[in-house]
Amino acid sequence: MERYFWHLSAAQKDGMACLVCGADFLKERITSVPVGRSPDDESQVFACSEPCARRIADEAEQMAHELRTVAGAPESGDGVDGAGRDDPVFCVDGHFGSLLRDLRTLAGTEALLTTSDDLATIRFLLAMTARHAEAAMMRARLVLARTEQTGDGGE
Ligand SMILES: [Zn+2]
Incomplete structure (x- = not known):
């Protein structure tokens, strides 16, 4: 198994003690x-x-389950333009809804990143962060542009 464990005592690093409960194997x-x-x-x-x-x-x-939930639930089709140009911006299926799903995913990855000490998991989470952060940026800009056109907000 190639999972890494951080913050171990000397005895744990030497394989002389349980890295969960600290029991002395000797x-x-x-x-x-x-x-x-x-x-x-x-x-x-x-x-x-x-x-x-x-x-x-x-x-x-448990972590694998959470990862699948986080990775699987949002963003199936992706493509910022996939939702269709005539969709209302703020409807659940519109860009704003997609943006919220991206942000929820990012919040989920943040929670997992703070508890993960496995390199493969961290790399997976970072890849997901990059993808959803980029998508969130594009959608946020689309919503900004759209709301500017309708005169409701903006800069
Ligand atoms: Zn133990």
């Missing part, structure tokens, strides 16, 4: 399993097979 008779690597030197790090490794797996599944 003193206690605990079955440990490798669950990832230390980013410092790529050495394997371990957790008690029960319940700590299971907890890590559960968390990973």
